[in-house]
Amino acid sequence: MKASEQAMTELRSIRDTIDNLDAVLVGVLAERFKATQRVGELKALNDLPAGDPEREKLQIERLRRLASEAQLDPEFAEKILNFIISEVIQRHERIAEEHRADEQRADEHRAEADA
Numbered sequence: 001m002k003a004s005e006q007a008m009t010e011l012r013s014i015r016d017t018i019d020n021l022d023a024v025l026v027g028v029l030a031e032r033f034k035a036t037q038r039v040g041e042l043k044a045l046n047d048l049p050a051g052d053p054e055r056e057k058l059q060i061e062r063l064r065r066l067a068s069e070a071q072l073d074p075e076f077a078e079k080i081l082n083f084i085i086s087e088v089i090q091r092h093e094r095i096a097e098e099h100r101a102d103e104q105r106a107d108e109h110r111a112e113a114d115a
């Protein structure tokens, strides 16, 4: 096999691995967002704040440690986690707003029924 053919074979094989890993990433992210969706509902139902900076601090410390152990740049790992968490917090704020709007509609209904 020519050197370039060998390189192309290896390139295709590595790209297959990358495609499989991307599929795993999407699956893991989807599971994570399902879990955080439920957290958002629990927070909305119990009037808890969308964000929890204390918890985030511990998560970032832990993720940076895990990243270092896995030879992944901890700065990069922190950036990714912060990006995901800020999306989660926005979603929690939206869930809380929707919950408040539902409550308000229910109050208005009750007031109309009592009138």
Ligand SMILES: C=C(O[C@@H]1C=C(C(=O)O)C=C[C@H]1O)C(=O)O
Residues within 6 Å of the ligand: 036, 039, 050, 051, 052, 053, 055, 056, 059, 084, 085, 088, 089, 092
């Ligand atoms: C999911 C939560 O809500 C927010 C999002 C977090 C996350 O995506 O990991 C962590 C803390 C909170 O700011 C939580 O409080 O556990």
